[in-house]
Each structure stands twice: as C-alpha cells, then as structure tokens.
Amino acid sequence: MKNISSKQLVSVGLLLFAIFVAAPLIIGATGRWDFYFTLTSVALLAIASAGVWLTFYIGRINIGQGAFALIGAYVSAILVVKSGVSFWISLPAAGIFAAIVAIVIGLPILRLRGVYFAMITLVLTQVVTLTALALPITNGAKGISSIPLPSGVSLFGIPIIPDFAAMESTKLAFYYTACILMIATYAALYRLVNSRLGHLCRSMQQNEELASSIGVNISYIRMVIFAISSFFGGIGGAMFGSIAQSVYPSSFQVADSVNFMLNCFLGGLGYVFGPMLGTLVLYFGWDLLFELGKYQLLVYSIILIAVIRFLPNGLLSVRIGKGASK
C-alpha cells in the first residue's frame, strides 16, 4: 500500500535480512545444520497457517488446514511420480486442486458458523486421511515414497531454478525456496488484508448479517477466502512432501490441523504476521524442548497453557499500546 511507514519498511528489511543473511550465517557459525530443516518446516507451516489466519479473518475457526495440506502433498507427489511432471508445475497445481476441493466442500460447510464450522473442519481432516487410506491412487497406508527432488527450470536456455538433485546439500536450497514462498505468501496476505476485499472481510468478521444487509456478497467472499486459504495449505503441503520426499496418510493429521490453528491463536489473530511468529515460537519451542526427552510434551503444553493464561490475546498483543497497526 502507498502509506507504508518508514518504521514498517525497516522492520520488513530486518526480517528479510534475518531470514536470508543472518540465519544462514548463524547456522554456519554454530554448525547446527539441523536447524535448516527446522526453519524450513517453520516457513512451510507458516504458509499453511497463513491460510488458517485468513479464514479467521472472516470469522471462521478453521481446523481443517491439515486436510488441504495433505491434498496438496498428494497431488504434487502423484503428478511428479506417476505423470513425471516437473515439481515446479505440480506446486501451483497442488494449490489450485486444494482450492477447487475447498470450493466444492465449502459450498455446504461455509454456511456453518462458530463451533459448527470448527468441528466440521476438524472432522474433514480425519476424512481426508481416511480417503487417502482408501483410494488406490494414493497407495493406501504405504503412501508415496522416494519422490524425486525438484528438477531444474530454465527459460530460453537461461537456468532460473537449479536442479536440486545435482546439489551437494539440498538443505540450503530448500530453505531459500521455502522462505521465498513464505514471504510471497505473507506479502499477498498483507496486500489482501489492506485491499477492498480485506475491508469486506473485516465487516464479515464483525457481523455477517449486517454486512450482507448493506450489500456485501458474503457467500461469494467466504468462498473466495476459503479457496485462497486452502491454496496456501496445498502449497505448504506440496512443498513439505517434496522435502520429505514422501507422503503418507499420516503426514498431516488432526494434530497438525490443530497446530495450524494454535499458530494463529498464539501469534495473535489481529496481526497479519501473527501466524508467522506463532509458527516460529511453537515449532522452534517444540524442537528446542527435544532434549527433555519424555517430558517434552509436558513442558511444552504447560508453557502453552501459561501463555494463553496470561496473554489470552496472542503474543503480539504484548506490544506497547493497542498495537493497532496491521
């Protein structure tokens, strides 16, 4: 938008610097190469969480993002393995397929509100897992494994994306890809929220009947938003499948769907970058607690409960003042 303050520019610059320069340097200095995988996961989960956040923005609690992530992962895997399509084509295809599924499913279920929508999306995750187990093309419980690494892309003979398989270490490449995707997602999200559509979404969040009575086409908007949200979920899932080089029905489960929702809550629902922060804190926190062994889940859940007990409006709400800037 035109009225971006210099403060916002500085913080975005700092974020980009932290992602693309500082993080690799720190990892290189400390030798903790496993953090690349953690951070890549954070970036991808943040993409899917961005979708969940968007459905929150129209006042729906979405606990079904795991379903769309799984759909995306399978579409991409099937296209790459069975049809031999390049991964870079299968990635948007996965997102679009997830969006189409979202529209078909959304037609009935988007009429539900509040806990009803939350519950049915939760059930949806379980159903997609069951479908993946039952369908022949998804290979049942065995899943699809040994998915080839993304191949190179060149336009008019100029290589744009290098061949991942020819690299010594794909960790850095995947890290950069995931981060670029994440930044693109959040840029799109920011643009969307500050557009006319975003204003309409806010009106729906507050009162759907009122919005409808002043001429907002609520059924159209909630469909579009749900489709975009699922598109993000599909992209995140497809990329995840490509990094893990395998997809199973258990790749994304109900717990993952709940986690996507938690990321949004923890970061704060009023802030576009809330889900990014929430994902980072939750996933990194979980990873750091790994050394506690069997007490990992206990400590993690106690911290989670403590955070929500004392900061019920999300981490970003700690900022001084009302934190009204979006």
Added chain:
Amino acid sequence: MEQILANGIYLGSQYAMIALGLTLIFALMNVLNFAHGQMYVIGGFVTYTFYGQWGVPFVLALVMSCVTLAIIGALIEKFLFAPVIKGSAREESTMLLAAGIAFLLDALILLIFGEKQRGVPKIVDGVFNYDFRLIMPYDRILICVLAILSIVAFIGLMQYSKTGRALRALAQDRIAAQLMGVNVDRYSMIGFALGAMLAGLVGGLLVTITGVNLGMGGATSIKAFMMVMIGGAGVISGAIWGGIILGFMEAIGLAVLSQYGDITYLLIFVSLMIFLAIRPQGLMGKPWG
C-alpha cells in the same frame, strides 16, 4: 438385523454419554472441549488401575473414575478456563487453551500410565445367544444397561434438581441467570466437573470391553464432535440423538460395507455434510448456537 440393532443400541448408548459431557460443557461455557477424549482415556486408566491392578470392586473403581475426573474438571475450570474467558478479547481463545489442556493430559497419561494398550478382566462371563441370530456377551449388555441408567440419572438430575435447574438457566442465558441469583462461577465449575465426570464414567465403563490406550483420546474427541453436530451443539436431547444415530450408522456401516474396506466413516462424513447443508444447526440445535 437383530444383531445390527443390538450393536447400534450398545454403541449408541456409549456415544451418547460421551456427547452429553461435551455438549454440557459447550452449553454452559461456550467452550469446545478438545480435551474430552483425553478425559475419557483418563477415566479408563483410573478404572484399569483400581479394578484391573488393585482388585477393587468394579463399581468402586467406576466411582473413583468419576471422582478423579470431576476433580480434574473442576480444577481446570477454576484455574484455567474461568480466568481466560474473563481476560480474552475473543472467546475463541478458549480453543487454544482447550487444545493445550489436551496436550497436557496426553503428556500426563503418557508419564503416569505409559503407552501400552491396557485391558481388565471381564466383569461377567458368558454370552447371550438367541438362536444364533443375536449374539451379545453379557458384559456388553451390562455396560449398555449401566450406560442407559447413567443417562437417565443425568437427565433426572438436569430436570428435577436445583443444580440441574441452575445449570439449565445458565445454558439459556448467562446474564439472566446471574440476575436471578444463580452463582454463575460456582455452577460453571460444577457443570464442567459434571461434563468431565461423564467422560470419565464412559471411559471406566468401556475399559472392560475395548480396553484403553493413549491414542484413543483424539479419535474419541472427533466422534464426540460429530455426534454433537448431528444433534445440535449445546442441546442435551440433541447429544443423545446424535450418539444413537452415530452408533446405529456405525453398526450398520460395519455390517453392510465391510467388504468394501474402511469406508464407513467416509460415508458418515459425506452424509453429515449433506445433512448440515440442509440443517446447519443440527437436529435439535438453536440456529447459530
């Protein structure tokens, strides 16, 4: 056919009890209790410990399950849900809390009871066999009767006791109930404890048949959500109907569709979606409860 009906009644009575607890908590506090399945598992483990390991009579073990869960539920409500509901800008924040509690209970179950599948000795031996058309082990019949009795007792409590009246008033309109002199904080706690207790009671009943393990929590919660959606959130009769309908659908599905593999739940979900498209508030629910 008789067999399917009997299985349906048996499953339905168990499911209805799980859904009752969930819907009670939802009606009172507008909280979607993600930890309901975990509470059910704890109930199962408590009965397992008392009855299976220490040889305490089964009924006493069941009572211990109820008491444990009621205490857990009351503590969770008093120290976690009540302050968070007061302090948060959006009431959906309670879902994060509920999910956190589900994780916490999972962790506690893992540390205290371990991850193994546990079962207890049969409470009664023998199988009821009517002309080979209807075969039902006696312990299942006993559990089914106990479950139906508990449901009847619960409805009686809600309809005719002072506590029940206060809880129903609270569910209808919190502020109006407060104006009429209902101690809202206290009855919220009692209601939550009661909902948790029901989960524990089913856990204790079912441990004698299916056993209990750590992973059952999440799946149970999902089933409970489906039942509540069928019947309508926050309505007691709806929860019972939801439980019975899901129980029968599962029994019929498992009998008829078994040769096609595990697609019963897929079909149940698809029909649920069509049903909700026609009637979004469920069978008995208030619109946008």
